[in-house]
Amino acid sequence: MAGGAELGRSSSLTLVSALLRVPFLNEVSSRTTVVQLVGEVLGEPFSVAEHAHPFQHIWNIVEACRRHPEGFDALSHVLGQVEGNSLPMHEVDRIIGDMRTTGLWPDTEYQRLLALLSGVSVPDLPDIYQHVTGAAGHRLPPGSTVAEHLNAANVLNADSNGLPKLLSLIEHLAPTVRADLSAELHAWADAQAGRLGLVAELQSMRARCARRPEVRAESRSTAYLVVLIHPDNPSGQRCRLAHWRQLDLSEGWKPMRGSDVVGDLDEIKHAVAGLIEQVETEWSHLDPDVRIEFVLPNELINLDVDQWPWETTSSIPQPIGTRFPVSVRALERMREDKYHRHWRLRWKRLNSWLQDAGTLPEEANHWAGGQNPDALGGVLMRDMSLLSMVLGEPPEPGSSGLDDVVVGVRDGIPLMLWHRKDCASEEFRDLVKGVLHGEGEPVLERVRLARADARAERKPGHAGNALTVLWDDPDRVVTPTLVRPPKG
Known part of the structure; x- marks a missing residue:
């Protein structure tokens, strides 16, 4: 078997017939969009000859999927996103499932396998x-x-x-x-x-x-839950949550995507807590170092996600950020390949400093504020040794702080910090200096401890309660295939 190429060819016509009943595929422009999105999911060019006649164009798409080991999975995923849970999609998924298994092994052999493992733990x-x-x-x-x-x-x-x-x-x-x-x-x-x-x-x-007899996380290995939140309608009152998780990174970054959730912000918070409870339960016996990352668009980058509760119900709610290292990531940079070269260069240098010295030198950080965006871009691009940036103002929509984030994202700064209310306070500046230039624990653990200190000291105005850290690793990108600004 050679993946998609060995799926029963006699089923191609059946699949094409089912795809012709999917409304989204009626127009050639929509079919071309699907081809482009399949390529994004596969992470490589996906070439299909266009044709004005729907049957021929869809036949070409099916044949191209047949030639790629993950082609039909990618096609099913993309159509599920654009078409939703429709009756034609149920039929498409059923046919693809049948095509995957036809002819691999006799049913009697498969039943024998199930019998061998019956009751096994x-x-x-x-x-x-x-x-x-x-x-x-x-x-x-x-x-x-x-x-x-x-x-x-x-x-x-x-x-x-x-x-x-x-x-x-x-x-x-x-x-x-x-x-x-x-x-x-x-x-x-x-x-x-x-x-x-x-x-x-x-x-x-x-x-x-x-x-390698056991496939499991080694003690205190790093595991990730990555949560992407973006507006799902023009008003911004409803959001879509996508998420990925990965326990074992020893063979590279291959996160598993879960189901999306759509709702208002309270419903999204509840869904996030449910995901965290789930990984805490499922990974508890492996003792990994679990990190929670929020991929956010510009308009949501200042959300206080680290202060959200990590349990769905609790008489004494505990913020996510006191229990886990929590950081945000920039959605705009993740989906724009043109920004990735400088991002990778600075990330590599940041990692080198942290691995060798465990801390950043003061000259590697830029204190933003008081500069227009053009000037900030000039500062960052004349000095590639600048690896982190502290904002001078919270990045609310329309603010200079958000302009600074946009410039930093464009010019490859992988580490940014800010206070969600008052970036000018001396307490915040002292806290940031300790996080960036202190010794001992890794940067993200210093951030977690600062948030825990804020709770322990019971000071509502403690800078740790409003500290956001953008920590953006270009080697761990998720693929937000269909995430685009909602149409007005």
Whole structure:
């Protein structure tokens, strides 16, 4: 099997017929938009020959998806975003699911696999499943059975080497079960790989799993929950929340996207708390260092997200920022590749300083305020050793503080700090100096401790209660494919 290329070709016509009933694909411009968005999801150019006739154009799209291991997953994701939960989309998803599994192995063989694992307990199964399936894997609820994880993996496209995700999952599961069952699982996988002509690929996967018998976060490794919030209508009264999470970064940044939530700000806060409760529960036995990041557009960049409660219900609410390292990130920079080169240059230098010395020299920070945007841009671009910036004014819409954020984002500053109400206070400036130039704990932990100090000292005006840090890592970008300003 070679991913999409091996999906049953006889089903192409059925899929094209179903796609013709999807309203969004009626116009050639909309079909072209879908092709562009599929390329964004795949992270690489996705070339499809246009055609004025809908049937031929959609046929070309299906054939292009067939040639890419993750093509049909990307197409399904994009159409789900633009078309929503419509009846035509239900049929499209059903057909794609059927195409993924047709001809891989006889149903009797699959039932035998399910019987082998019936009643088996694998404590780390959710983490193993996430590791194997990556962003393509559908999140399963806590307590899902082994069979439910196998079924979910069985409908996914193959890895880039052609190995079906289900075989990869079996190879990762085998070292975690008792020896006799492990041997039977290997025998089952050997038989399937032999029929599919993937013996070498399976053996390579088995060797990697033998070297790494457990797929789990090492003690105090860093795990991430990334939350993207943006207005969902012109009034800004309703927002959309998208989120990604990743526990184990040892094989690169491959965050798993969850379901979106749309609601007013109170509903978004409640949804964020629910996500945090979920990762605290699911990752509790692994003891990772969990970081919470909020990707925000300019108009929301000054939200007090670190002060939101991390529990959905509590008689004594506790702010997220006192329990976790919490930072914000710039949505505008994340979706504009033209800003990434300088961003990466400064991030690399920032990391070098923090890894070597554990702190930033004072000359690497710029205190903004009192400059017009053009002058600030000149200051930043004549000195690439400037790696952080402290705002002179909160970045509210229409303010000079927001202008400073826009310039800093454009010119690659990866670390910015500000007070959400009063950037001129001496207490705030002293706090920032300690965060940037102090010693001991990492920068984000110093920020967390400052927020905890503010709660411990019970001073409403404590600068730690209103401290925002923008900490933006270009190596951990999420793909906000369809995030654009709402149309008025």
